[in-house]
């Protein structure tokens with residue numbers, strides 16, 4: 089088990105499209121300053137942003153935690169929202185329950201979860217209807233390309 | 234670190250330590266210590282913001298002097314289209330061309346064909362690009378360096394097509410060496426530049442690929458001389474000199490780019506560094522969807538607003554619009570030339586573009602994390618006022634500097650009140666050289 093070098097948690101404020109994306113932005117700045125290689129950084133930011141947006145859109149409140157080890161970044165995005173009734177369906181490209189308003193803003197293409205899977209080396213979702221959802225993602229730091 | 238040569242020099246004797254440059258720098262690359270400004274080369278993107286705000290002229294752009302061009306046998310001017318917007322409403326590009334010849338150039342290259350070629354090559358590139366989007370234009374060197382320094386994850390989205398000026402340099406060497414029976418090395422392609430960023434991209438190409446251009450002089454450098462020659466009747470100095478390059482001076486599109494042929498919904502033209510930074514921040518977060526191509530110019534007004542132009546941007550723009558309106562439809566010869574060269578030439582960038590910020594990357598990840606943690610600790614003790622009195626533009630950069638060992642955290646006047654006496658000494662009577 090590689091040693092944990094850094095761990096940070098941030099609250100996500102849901103329903104607020106104005107500040108949405110700020111946490112993944114902050115994460116990006118930290119990891120960029122740490123000199124994380126560009127390919128891995130890109131994947132981390134995509135996963136964090138999509139997960140953050142899902143909390144903003146569907147759950148309204150949650151936390152994002154990142155853990156840096158020597159060879160990977162682990163992301164954990166936890167919310168106490170409505171949960172996802174059919175996870176397999178939710179992972180299908182194009183499936184979305186986003187409102188018209190969200191679509192107006194350029195979201196709701198049903199691409200978030202598929203993109204998160206594509207950009208992480210390991211992705212796990214735990215969810216319970218009425219309780220909430222937690223996404224675990226691991227992105228390795230060795231070059232991907 | 235030769236690849237980090239920059240387009241500026243700060244003349245210590247003229248610097249008053251006023252901090253205007255430090256506050257204006259978009260990448261926080263400037264520090265002011267003991268009343269004098271210095272640059273952290275890894276962070277500088279050559280945007281010229283510092284040069285624009287320096288009240289004492291202590292920051293100067295590096296260009297070559299006109300006299301230095303004399304070492305070349307045959308000198309061909311490649312004028313940024315911005316040059317033609319700098320004169321009176323009635324002055325034509327052809328007159329400007331004549332004045333360049335009178336000034337000592339052996340020929341003037343009209344590079345409308347090269348611009349059209351690159352326009353086509355870019356459209357092609359955008360259409361064939363599999364993603365990720367958006368692609369980012371690379372004709373403005375400041376934008377390239379901004380992405381390399383601040384947005385390493387997007388370096389792959391910079392379009393890897395040569396700038397029109399480079400293609401012009403390559404073509405004119407071929408053309409004149411054939412025509413004059415000289416070797417290409419005897420031909421010098423000299424760019425008439427609207428900004429120091431392009432100058433430096435020619436004198437010291439950051440990508441190590443070399444440039445097809447051999448030198449650059451700025452518009453402001455030769456402006457008065459050109460004007461004098463335009464106002465005088467032709468004196469024979471330019472007689473017999475060829476004025477070459479196929480066809481037109483101006484074609485559709487704006488100086489050095491812009492792609493009206495790309496669909497509006499998928500194409501965003503951006504001007505001004507602060508707006509570009511805003512949009513790229515959104516792109517990096519994934520907030521901007523459905524946009525395929527960002528055309529970015531660091532200067533307001535694109536190249537006609539370059540920091541080494543002379544004319545006020547708004548006058549230049551109205552002149553520009555007039556030139557565009559006066560343009561005739563491209564001739565069949567022009568289009569034929571474009572078709573021929575498009576089929577024959579390769580426009581791909583010769584060297585790969587890579588992230589460029591190596592600052593503090595000299596130690597391993599663990600040590601970098603340690604520094605980062607130290608910096609956050611330091612930051613807690615700072616007032617977050619960004620007063621700049623420590624010599625760094627923000628409290629955050631001061632904390633980073635201290636964590637990297639570049640500065641002492643106690644330089645902050647909130648931590649060391651006696652530092653104000655030191656500063657009072659340095660800045661006695663309103664400025665280091667005042668009183």
Ligand SMILES: Nc1ncnc2c1ncn2[C@@H]1O[C@H](COP(=O)(O)OP(=O)(O)OP(=O)(O)O)[C@@H](O)[C@H]1O
Pocket residue numbers: 138142143145146147167169170171172178179183184185186194195196197198199200201202221
């Ligand atoms: N944290 C969550 N809590 C509740 N439901 C969720 C959550 N995350 C995703 N979902 C459900 O899964 C669906 C698919 O999510 P996904 O992120 O793939 O697409 P989207 O958010 O609808 O659109 P896009 O991500 O392209 O903007 C959502 O429409 C929503 O119904």
Ligand SMILES: [Mg+2]
Pocket residue numbers: 138141142196199200201
């Ligand atoms: Mg989503």
